[in-house]
Amino acid sequence: MAGAGAGAVMCYSPSPSSPSSITTTPTCMLTITNRLPCSRFLSPHGKSYLKQRYQRPVYVPFSRIYAIFWGPKRTAVSHETELSLGEFVLTGSGAEGGDSANKTKPQKVLISVASSISEISPKDWDACAEEATGLENYNPFLTHGFLSSLEESGSSVKETGWFPQHIIAQDEFKNILGVVPLYLKSHSFGEFVFDHSWADAYYSYGSRYYPKLQCCVPFTPVTGQRMLIRNMWYKDQVFDKLVWALKHLTAKLQVSSVHVTFPSETEWHQMRGHGFLQRIGMQYHWKNRNYKNFDEFLMDMKQSKRKNIRQERKKIAAQNITMKRLRGDEIKARHWDTFYKFYRNTTDNKWGRVYLTREFFHIMGEKMGDKVLLVVAEDGDELVAGALNLIGGDTIYGRLWGCLPDAYYPSLHFEACYYQAIESAIELNLNTVEAGAQGEHKIQRGYLPVTTYSSHYISDEGFRRVIGDFLVRETDQVKQVMQILHDSSPFKDGIHQSDDA
Template sequence: MAVAVAAPSPFLGHTSFRARKTLFKRCPQSDVGFSIKALFWGPRKAVEPAKLDLSIGDFSLTELGSEGDSTIVDKARKLSVSVVSSISEISPTEWDACSIDASGPEKFNPFLSHGFLSSLEESGCAVKETGWVPQHIVARDDCDNVLGVIPLYLKSHSYGEYVFDQSWADAYYTYGSRYYPKLQCCVPFTPVTGPRILVRDTNYRDQVFDILVSALVTLTLKFEVSSLHITFPSEKEWGKLKEMGFLQRIGMQYHWKNRNYKSFDEFLMDMKQSKRKNIRQERKKISTQNLTMKRLRGYEIKANHWDTFYKFYRNTTDNKWGSAYLTRDFFHNMASKMGDQVLLVTAEEGDELVAGALNLIGGDTIYGRLWGCLPRAYYPSLHFESCYYQAIEAAIELNLDKVEAGAQGEHKIQRGYMPVTTYSCHYILDEDFRQIISDFLVRERAQLEHVMKILHDSDGIANQEKVPIYAVEPIEPGGWG
């Protein structure tokens, strides 16, 4: 069952008037009754970071005594927090130690690794020229050990984020103020949930977390930007950040859950008979088209695979009138650094590679990312096979907990992927806009909860575990849904 719902805009109709009324200040000396704070027009160009001192400050850490000890050991240590303009300024070992400790090795998220993020920078994807200026935050103790890091970017646009705030930006410009640049804490071009405040597992962990969040706010003020956005954080971080003054937003994706299945057929037995029949019919179409499916990892993936996959990727973005965020060099660079964490599903017709789907493997999850096929080629059901069914088979084979299939697509419900909640946090400096956006998020949530009820009442998920869902997000070019 397809449900198309347009998210309520906070800046349309009566709300637009309210925004203008709220955001213009009364001026007693003016016959008009309002004064304009600022006026900025013109093209939205790539931003340059201000020439500021990149040291945010020094902080004291106090180590508490062991559990059960009534005394507090005053072992104060200094924590220095600063900004680096490239992830290359932090060693891969130290960055990855923070990333692994933030989630635990069993839930390791490959997109938060130094290898993935550095590949985006080194290949020209997440750099100043594309509107992504790295401004990563790093916290070091007085022995120069890295205790925490945050992936952070100064941005001149809202592309490649998958949490949509373009209407907020338009309202700022209508008001005569500047929404861009803004600060974005995220993994570029990757709508995957995971920790964003990456902290080592030490006795100072909670203190370092709080200091790093305060450093984010400090940097927002220091750069004099409109706002700070933390997208796809963990649910635990989302809750903590609300307590620290961030607005909360929710969204939705579709994930497949492994319930200790021993085979794909065992998974199918959990489906309704109509769904089970449909999936089997779709899978049979692959063999009738003389297609051969393969799952390649690490060294099995050769340079020519990536060159061909890049053509597939460009075909997908071109057909969606989208931007090709990723370069050819990115795929080669990322694969060389991440080894067996890369899973490339391929489809061959004879000796020719005709389609592929890129996945990354984490501690307990397969993450489906990009899909593409030959230009002007059409193979019925190949998209479903490459992106969904092959990932499920791989997760069962590797005994992984779930498959994350990215944003968009109620059609995934019919193929075993269920709606789950995603999160984002927003720190808006302008108090008037902050209140308007806060009101909008309340209305948005109410409408999205209505969508949730429609989906739960539909036949689409009648025999599946009912997980709370809250949003239907529009498609952003550059991925597959």
């Protein structure tokens, strides 16, 4: 989960009629609290790189948007914006191909903002997502079902610092041409691409980093399309207008930046031409080399690694633990209630933040159906641990893990999260298992590093230049680390599991 970051407090006066409402005035003063050291910007001499390179004072005019921080569940953001962002005329004859959205040739693209995904029909949203990726690359996290589960459950809403600002492109006939999952954010939690030091640097120079715009799937470090556009002859024009809308909304709301996290590699390259800074990261994925079973996968590994995995799996049977993989209707309400306890135990033990509500699991399970794979461990008749996965077109996505408080079962985490997912991918003939962010221990279990991407548009030119310089050096470091990790691969010589290998 995302780590802690800098917090900001703005002066406010509660409304007498509502203790939770906030009012702001032009006399608000910015106070920095819980400031993290700007360690990622340190020079070899220990001085802040930003302080060396960014010397001019920053004057920031008051915006219509205010982010107020005083702890979890009480972050509030108020905004004032028009729903319409603009109208554009399409160019070209359309002779290159057909139009899947409608039979009448459109002339215009209209861009607007929706403050809830419920304002967009599931049919239209999912048509954009499916045509953007293709069914073979179906991504469950981009569906209306998953994103609406986050909003309906109170997980990604204004009150938690995730104010939906989804961008919609439609033609003059009201046909939805493209959508973008977007949030106005008052913090940097739940993103998995860390910019807390950037916020700290802003505050050090008297500027305001929050609120910011975040284009992503909340709490989900999974690569996927971010510009969800239907397969039309003018889709490139729609892409350009949606990227323009991100930048235009940043200026319109007078926020510091917009961040597109875990986009596809193609989008990442395209957005560079629109003035976005490029950043890379690293995750650990398992690749299926047309294995017929788990033992065949093991035979591709070095002898010592193969032996270690077999010993870990034997420990599960020795503890009389039964592993089950449940999908769709097999997952009952009691399973979700128990899994929520597991989830809370994980966040409590790891000093994490509770992003998801109990209701989220019930709503998501109902909406996503057999796209959900819940691995559970039973000790007798008792559920003692579980791992939540979602199934895509060619990938199993491992998301969350947890167990009962004070429970200790050696190797159970590896079995539930990694080996069961591998077995499932082999059985379902899927190409990849994505095991989430972080964790070098995954390498010895067959998951190798792959590159992830993010794009960042910084409004202030001075900060944009300095952060851009920082990202160049960070990219070199990430590439070096990835090469070192690949060199310690657990696979036999000549066997490459990763797309980046």
